[in-house]
Amino acid sequence: xxxxxxxxIVVFILSLTVFIFFNQEDNYNLKLEVLRHKxxxxxxxxxxxxxxxxxxxxxxxxxxxxEACLSCHTETHKEVMASSHWNWERVAYVEGRGISSVxxxxxxxxxxxxxxxxxxxxxxxxxxYGMTSSDFDFKNARNVDCMVCxxxxxxxxxxxxxAGYPDRTVNLENVALSVGSPRKSNCGSxxxxxxxxxxxxxxxxxxxxxxxxxxxxxxxxSNGMNMECVACHTAQNHxxxxxxxxxxxxxTNRSTCEQCHTSTPHLSDVINRHGSxxxxxxxxxxxxxxxxxxxxxxxxxxxxxxxxxxPFEEDDSLGNHKYMSIKGSFTWARNVKPDYVWFNGxxxxxxxxxxxxxxxxxxxxxxxxxxxxxxxxxPVKIHVxxxxxxxxxxxxxxxxxxxENEGDSAFWKDFNWNEAVAAGMKKSGLSYSGKYGFVKTExxxxxxxxxxxxxxxxxxxxxHTRNNGRLAKLTGFYLPGRDHNQMLDFVGLWMFILxxxxxxxxxxxxxxxxxxxxxxxxxxxxxxxxxxV
Amino acid sequence: MRKVYIYKRFERFWHWVQASLIxxxxxxxxxxxxxxxxxxxxxxxxxxxxxxxxxxxxxIFAIFWHLTTGExxxxxxxxxxxxxxxxxxxxxxxxxxxxxxxxxxxxxxNPLQRIVYLGxxxxxxxxxxxxxxxxxxxxxxxxxxxIVIEDYPLASIxxxxxxxxxxxxxxLVVHVYMTTTGKxxxxxxxxxxxxxxxxxxxxxxxxSQIEKNPSKP
Numbered sequence: 001x002x003x004x005x006x007x008x009i010v011v012f013i014l015s016l017t018v019f020i021f022f023n024q025e026d027n028y029n030l031k032l033e034v035l036r037h038k039x040x041x042x043x044x045x046x047x048x049x050x051x052x053x054x055x056x057x058x059x060x061x062x063x064x065x066x067e068a069c070l071s072c073h074t075e076t077h078k079e080v081m082a083s084s085h086w087n088w089e090r091v092a093y094v095e096g097r098g099i100s101s102v103x104x105x106x107x108x109x110x111x112x113x114x115x116x117x118x119x120x121x122x123x124x125x126x127x128x129y130g131m132t133s134s135d136f137d138f139k140n141a142r143n144v145d146c147m148v149c150x151x152x153x154x155x156x157x158x159x160x161x162x163a164g165y166p167d168r169t170v171n172l173e174n175v176a177l178s179v180g181s182p183r184k185s186n187c188g189s190x191x192x193x194x195x196x197x198x199x200x201x202x203x204x205x206x207x208x209x210x211x212x213x214x215x216x217x218x219x220x221x222s223n224g225m226n227m228e229c230v231a232c233h234t235a236q237n238h239x240x241x242x243x244x245x246x247x248x249x250x251x252t253n254r255s256t257c258e259q260c261h262t263s264t265p266h267l268s269d270v271i272n273r274h275g276s277x278x279x280x281x282x283x284x285x286x287x288x289x290x291x292x293x294x295x296x297x298x299x300x301x302x303x304x305x306x307x308x309x310x311p312f313e314e315d316d317s318l319g320n321h322k323y324m325s326i327k328g329s330f331t332w333a334r335n336v337k338p339d340y341v342w343f344n345g346x347x348x349x350x351x352x353x354x355x356x357x358x359x360x361x362x363x364x365x366x367x368x369x370x371x372x373x374x375x376x377x378x379p380v381k382i383h384v385x386x387x388x389x390x391x392x393x394x395x396x397x398x399x400x401x402x403x404e405n406e407g408d409s410a411f412w413k414d415f416n417w418n419e420a421v422a423a424g425m426k427k428s429g430l431s432y433s434g435k436y437g438f439v440k441t442e443x444x445x446x447x448x449x450x451x452x453x454x455x456x457x458x459x460x461x462x463x464h465t466r467n468n469g470r471l472a473k474l475t476g477f478y479l480p481g482r483d484h485n486q487m488l489d490f491v492g493l494w495m496f497i498l499x500x501x502x503x504x505x506x507x508x509x510x511x512x513x514x515x516x517x518x519x520x521x522x523x524x525x526x527x528x529x530x531x532x533v
Numbered sequence: 534m535r536k537v538y539i540y541k542r543f544e545r546f547w548h549w550v551q552a553s554l555i556x557x558x559x560x561x562x563x564x565x566x567x568x569x570x571x572x573x574x575x576x577x578x579x580x581x582x583x584x585x586x587x588x589x590x591x592x593i594f595a596i597f598w599h600l601t602t603g604e605x606x607x608x609x610x611x612x613x614x615x616x617x618x619x620x621x622x623x624x625x626x627x628x629x630x631x632x633x634x635x636x637x638x639x640x641x642x643n644p645l646q647r648i649v650y651l652g653x654x655x656x657x658x659x660x661x662x663x664x665x666x667x668x669x670x671x672x673x674x675x676x677x678x679x680i681v682i683e684d685y686p687l688a689s690i691x692x693x694x695x696x697x698x699x700x701x702x703x704x705l706v707v708h709v710y711m712t713t714t715g716k717x718x719x720x721x722x723x724x725x726x727x728x729x730x731x732x733x734x735x736x737x738x739x740x741s742q743i744e745k746n747p748s749k750p
Contacts, residue, residue: 461574478688492699
């Protein structure tokens with residue numbers, strides 16, 4: 001009986017040891033537990049806006065709502081009007097440009113090209129009302145759109161090509177009574193649909209994240225922490241933490257993983273040390289566009305084809321636009337492995353009016369290098385395409401795309417590039433030679449979202465491998481497992497083989513000589529023994 | 534002939550543990566180097582690190598042992614009979630000759646062994662271990678702290694470490710083979726296991742005599 005109990009105990013301890021040995025990686029990570037606890041507690045708002053008398057009224061215009069907001073939050077418009085969400089530009093020191101203003105007002109991209117002359121359509125994603133041209137009054141507080149960010153009723157919707165005004169179906173009273181802290185759906189109403197459709201631009205931000213699994217996004221997954229965007233992108237005085245380098249330039253005010261996870265989040269010191277050269281995202285976002293496809297290429301040169309004199313669209317099997325007369329042809333992809341680049345937090349954009357320096361034209365340049373101490377390897381989506389440029393002045397040009405009526409010289413109505421560019425450049429205050437062509441472009445989108453649970457992180461051998469590793473394109477530095485000194489390996493291998501051959505040769509001579517000697521000795525002995533008696 | 538206690542208990546322990554660690558480090562190390570896949574990069578790197586700390590610990594003990602027992606004197610190099618020893622391995626050994634030097638408990642290494650093992654201990658192992666420690670601690674100090682190792686390129690650290698590893702493998706092959714050149718092919722290995730070896734009491738035979746009369750022991 002006692003022996004049996006002892007046996008059970010011994011077997012139990014042994015199996016426990018074996019279990020612990022094979023489950024080393026699931027060690028308890030206190031840092032993560034503390035974070036989970038912190039973000040499990042959702043804050044309770046101190047004010048319920050539905051109870052406020054100032055909001056219990058009819059609103060004729062959205063500006064009336066803004067005034068009602070300002071009747072209590074009397075100075076908040078100053079904060080909002082100092083933000084890039086409102087100004088569509090940031091003032092920053094840019095290497096090679098000096099102090100300059102960079103933002104949606106003046107940068108070009110290789111999606112819908114640029115905002116100039118198209119404001120009425122683009123302003124769907126401006127936190128204001130009535131931006132119809134570059135003459136918009138950025139000083140008028142009445143035009144601040146509080147609701148697009150603070151609507152908690154999920155009812156608010158900006159109208160298509162309405163210069164930022166809400167759609168006519170929106171019940172302003174309901175929206176005003178519901179306001180609160182921004183939710184995914186608020187941020188997503190612009191950031192999920194930028195570029196003209198869901199997940200077109202980013203690849204790692206899309207409407208599926210409103211309700212996704214932890215496998216898609218470990219932070220926002222509804223069966224996980226179910227965090228809001230503003231949990232990480234906190235805002236002080238309405239200045240959002242975080243920026244995207246399609247429109248940003250300097251290494252300030254960034255939202256980082258480290259702000260919560262610290263720079264030593266792993267239990268393994270070796271992996272923590274990777275952090276000095278490798279960003280968290282590089283390993284923890286193995287693929288992006290996990291649910292819906294994202295646009296990988298956009299060829300404007302093919303735009304303008306008509307069927308029976310009318311524009312048309314073609315879809316692929318997943319329902320993504322393959323071709324649109326107004327925009328050209330596209331390539332889409334899902335579950336995309338990112339590309340990787342060195343990045344130090346500073347960038348430069350192609351600003352309307354810049355001269356083309358190289359082809360493909362770099363719509364934005366992420367600065368960084370392996371020998372720059374500030375640089376880390378980050379995952380990026382590289383969006384390629386071709387777009388219209390001025391053959392004489394060697395500049396990308398801004399065509400007028402959106403227009404209300406035919407004959408407005410808008411490309412989307414008239415399909416005449418020359419007229420569209422002439423109109424767009426005139427509105428932008430720039431000259432156009434009248435000769436256009438199409439030039440290849442590239443744009444770099446840092447991938448920061450769709451973080452996978454830890455089990456899904458990129459394995460060591462996906463980079464530390466001789467051939468076709470994820471970092472195969474990043475050269476100039478020594479990566480263990482990928483790189484080796486070919487000369488040393490060649491000479492070393494041959495020296496090793498020579499040593500083996502020498503040793504085997506020496507051994508065979510010894511054995512041979514030994515056998516020969518033994519025979520000789522035996523013959524002598526035999527001779528003695530065989531003497532005739 | 535007499536049985537002599539030639540390899541002490543710690544010495545044997547050190548020798549065999551060091552041998553297995555070096556072989557294991559080579560196995561995992563060349564996988565990290567990208568030469569083949571056995572454990573997978575991650576496991577290979579983890580095992581390599583653990584084994585390297587064990588080897589460093591063992592070598593610290595071995596250095597202490599050499600100094601305190603005075604055994605380090607065994608490795609003082611000498612040129613006396615060095616040439617004869619080399620000639621023996623090149624020709625004498627084939628003719629069934631005897632080692633030109635006498636092996637005793639106080640002087641268990643022949644002049645060639647003295648030089649090779651001293652080189653092993655003072656050049657080969659230090660090159661590999663120092664470059665290995667630099668490799669191990671590379672990027673230990675990030676940009677917020679003092680940067681010590683970062684400015685030295687990893688490519689050259691890796692070069693020296695790989696060079697050391699290749700030389701160690703060549704040493705291993707030759708060393709293992711040379712153990713078979715004792716009185717019998719296995720007598721040296723047996724001695725390194727049990728500690729005891731049968732040694733001659735008579736004086737070593739001069740090389741000139743061997744050449745005149747190869748059959749005489």
